[in-house]
Amino acid sequence: LGFDDIQGYMSAKNPYFGSVIGRVANRISEASYDYNGFKHYLSKNCGPNTLHGGVRGFDKKIWNAQIVNQNALWMSYTSPDLEEGFPGDLEVIIKYVLTRCNYLVLRICASTNKVTPVNITNHSYFNLAGHETGAEGLYEHDLKIFTNKYTELDQEFSLPTGRVLSVKNTAYDFRKFSNIGEAIKKSESKGIDINYCFMKDTLKTIARVKHAASGRSLQLYSNQTGVQLYTSNYVDNIQGKKGVVYQKHAALCLEPQGYPDAVNIKKFPPQWLHPKDAYEHIIVYKFRVEKLADSENEPEKQETKGKAQTEVKGSKAREKRGKGGGKSASSGEAGSSGSEKKYRKGKKKG
Template sequence: MKCDLKFVILLLVIIVPGTLFPNISECKNRNDFKIIELRNGNGQKVEIANYGARIVSWYVKDNQDHLRNIVLGFSTKKQYQKADAPFYSAIVGRYANRIENFTLEGKEYHLTDDDFILHGGAEGFHQKMWKIKKVTDNAVVLSVHSKDGEAGFPGNLKVEVEYVLTESNELKINYKAETDQATPVNLTNHAFFNLKGAGNGTVLDLLLKVNADQYTPLKKGGLPTGEIASVENTVFDFREFKKVSKAVNSTDAQIKLANGLDHNFVNKEVNTPLITAIDPTSGIKLEMTTTLPGVQIYTANFLTGNDKSDEGKAFKARESICFEAQFFANSPQHSNFPNTILKAGEVYKHSTTYKVSVVNSNE
């Protein structure tokens, strides 16, 4: 792809001898796909794309001190647009997960003629070109504007997302949103993780611990029933470490309904890890802490293998896992779920932190 020559000349005149955003990978015109590199002093690197404000890659060290990319992604916009899974590691909204047509303040809002929309529908944030507002060596701020009526939702919504890679090997995602009308808001990042490395095989042997006493059961189509159920004596009890396969390979009716794990777990304590996952091969441990009330755990049940990494590795079903910090699906229909309505004058502020470390074989 060619840079706009006038823009390049202007850029050189304004910025040389320094550069405004030195860690943006390519010089292209303002509307093109860009990748921003974030680095810390420990050798970690995170790549963030402005298309969908998504994580492209996250390179971390394993138990042999080798770098592995633990996030599924691509190097071009075209690959994302053609992918079987359009949400690869993107910011999704304005309402993550599933939501039906709803009534708010006495007015009905029609989102779809189908049963529900998923992750913001046809005008979701995953396929928008986000504005790059600020870049440093280890952080980037991106923003997007969703117009009143877009995808059927009320209100002009301004969204900012900040990614920060810390010296503690944490990737922090900070969300901020404001609206001029009451509207449902539910933002998440849909990262597909494989702690062996992207495209390096199954996640069914992943050791998983979830700090949740409750989950929200599903009905057909993946919508919640409205019940908040105990995990006690169910395959959803991950309060102690167990392999992901213990749930996914079970005959449980909920697992069969979703073709694997695709369920929301209720956050028990915001200041402690909701998720702890350890890969027995690489020794990489991933912890997730969030201010949000739940996490959707998804075992990539419908990836086909058609999508491939730049190295040619196929992205197959159950060879990655998502930990999507979120409000609950379809919350406007269930008064017992945490409220997702953002009103004019209010500020939506939430954060999610993923922390990587290494577990030794004798731990």
């Protein structure tokens, strides 16, 4: 889903179509957090809470762009100290690379001069039946998510309670390919907006989506410990590209991320970025037009560490080869930022 022009993306009505979300994706309770005894207050844009980075998060910023080569684009942005209440200057580079095997690789790198929480994601909306097919098309999708745990939410503000629960006997159980339309009907709120939990912060298969009628499929990889499944529950009469009006359940989002509200729930995996460390988030989208096998014996581990990892390494090599001839689309050169230099010295996942 998306818009025909930049005005649509900059509009206050944009429900984050295709957006980069930061500094911190998802919700932060009471728009505040405590670090080493000091209380940090953030902007409120979701009742008393902070959602997706605040009032003017990364999705509302104009980023510097550098065309590295015909298959690679670098986007950079420096978030100044105390923007939306977050401490420290945060330099961010996002590297988009389309590989020869039709993998879209996103590498999100960041560095800071003060300790700050970082949890950046991509908020793209997908409808493999076609963006114009709406809820009818979405309900035809089948989904598989490679975990059996999710973070429980409260009823008032959809904030994590701190409990991690099993998906068994819930509408959130996608351990095997399951129909999204049926799952939405079973959900209490007639829509899904939940974080799934993963044990490891290494590159792995997160989810698979398929649309049988068209044969289109999407496979998602990430090195994060969570992924948010969102079924466009609050999309309402949005004028999109080619004149299409998007409504509720027009698409689904799979947003790789850290656990929501981790800054306030100490037992969740931490999201603190320190000045001498570097943040790196890898997202890989694999698209194809053929039916996905649903075999429980399918070698997921081998495929993930093999082909996807190879595509990520290949994308890095292509960046280096093409960087010298890159063209900047703005005054900022993405390749010259501090986050890229720190990324080369050593990496630390958020």
